[in-house]
Amino acid sequence: MSDALRPLAPWGVAALVLAVLPFIFASGAALTVMNQMAITIIFALAYNMLLGQGGMLSFGHAVYMGLGGFFCVHLMNWVEYDNLWLPLPLLPLFGGLFGLFFAMIVGTFSTRRAGTVFAMISLGVGELIAACSIIVVAFFGGEEGVSGDRTMGPTVFGLDFASQQEVYYLSAIWLMISAAAMYLYSRTPAGRMANAVRDNEERAEFLGYSQRKVRFMSFCASGFFAGIAGALFAINFEILTEENLNLATSGSVLLITFLGGAGFFIGPIIGAIVFTLLQTVLSLYTEIWQLYLGILFVATVMFFPSGLTGLIAIHFRPYHLGKISVLTKPYALIALPALGLALASASVLEIAFHARHAALGDEQMSLFGLSFNSHHPLPLIAALALGALCIWLLRRQLPSFREAWDEANYAGGPS
């Protein structure tokens, strides 16, 4: 491969994966999850233009996605009832433009400062729009939201987008376009200045750039791509409600981006994939999956602020030094107790939850294929004992693990 084409390789691989995924996971449920993933990835990438690249923490970014989506549902209805000629594949563009339009209005006063003040304004505006959505029935449809039908537009190459698969390919194409555009934006002078303002706004001002204008540009661009995500949401689910605008949605995109790693372009992508999978899989098996997610999030902020991607990235140095094999044995040694500790903690939580909340008389519970009485102290004691044992094993392994880690990151020969 020539050097000029090398940066294109990951994009080619991504496009190929997106193209073949529906052949591997062809079921309707899998397609739904993948569509949701594509939408979440675009939204999280747009969010990271603020958080990771611009240093702006927003608690109300769902508004731009939601408004773009609401606008697109109305567009679909106009196509259906008022003979507006608009092919469905172009709809996300209009969703994006609406998101951009609204971001330009809010950005005029919210981008004056970064940090806490920006966060507070974004929260206030977000709550304002979410509260408005209940009372402004003409645009937001009140409590039940607005719904539409995506299949009523002119067909494109004979496609009317009635099937999930067609919607998947539409989402995938828009995902590739948006991700590439956002990546390219981060390489433009505007994207670089956003980094500069994030790192030191005063120095950026001395270079002659207005920190406010730089933030405003990032904010608008982010609103545009959030609007695209909203349009894809409208196409996929054909309904938007207050839920698409409120703090819970804004919070979950922050969670996704931070879990994935806000400092990396690929971070939000990994975060969105992991989060959607966790959400789908965990919620099948446990009622308290949000508690696990909360614990995971707080632990990430406290111990791995660079997120999952950061966790992967710290292995690049040992890899380039050719010492990654030094880590194999210590990892294998701590993997088992770590897994045991996680399972033991989860067991304690599940048993306690069942003992507290199960219906009266329902004392049997099953966990990891075992069935037992959750009101009896023995299972709880067993889980606690397993946890204690794993902690003891982990503590024993820790010094040698640290030694191996230092050795793997040491540039010289065997130290």
Next chain:
Amino acid sequence: MSLVLVNLLDGLVTGLLLFMLCSGLTLIFSMMGVLNFAHASFYMLGAYFGYQISTYVGFWPALLIAPVIVGVAGALVERYGLRRVHKFGHVPELIFTFGLALLIEEVVQFFWGKSQMAFEEPEILKFAAFSIAGNAFPAYKVFMIFIAVGIFLVLLYILTRTRVGLIIQAALSYPETVQNLGHNVPLVFMGVFGVGTALAGLAGVIAGPVLGTFPGMAVVLGTIVFVTIVVGGLGSLWGALAASLLIGWLQTFAASYNVTMRDVLLTLGLTEPADLATSALRDLWTLTLPQIGPILPYLLMVLVLAFRPQGLFGKRET
């Protein structure tokens, strides 16, 4: 006229309750520069602890014990959570408190479930203190007013008249200098965080029986609390008081006067469109003041930020 008086009193209760949260939050903010997103979650913890303790020993001991537990929990969060995240910068700190708010809500649901708790005011205060033109004013609300005013006076006395207050105020502006004078500034921070969260917990115990003890109570009040301290001016105690009362009255009055937009628009000389049911502006004509009430604080915040970015009483631009 009597309705105005009733609303004034009700708004005062809401406003003072808001102030009990805002005072702690704004003190923590001006000291550490971190806005504690989980502040309202400590208020919720206060209500739940208060409920749980009151089922064992009654309301009055719970009123004392629950805030202490919440305060200790807050101090521990500062010591082992926030101080650890502090070195990463302000944005991670804010994200940490946001995650903490999510986690506390989940933990509360883990222990107490999703439904509302039967947390009630003590029997001794279940009577009407007085009545204004047939509207009974419960004694419990009088009690709330006295507690809140008492807290405010004690806080003001400590901050402005005692040596501890002197050190706190000095540590607000010049932490390094205070540290060099031999005071343990991290301990002061931990103490302020603990006292602030204890105040939120106390507000929770008091408000739990009136506003309901349920897992959503932190979110309901939380965003209003942020709006309040932004409107009052970040870091200003007097601003927090003024904005709390303003927002308390704004919400109470909006909820009790059934002014319709239709009347307002007709008074302005506009004519009602004939096709009201399908007109795009139909919401403008059918809205009523009680409907708009919940969004008024947010509107106020956006207006304040647009025209007076430092807030009503703030000194620095926000």
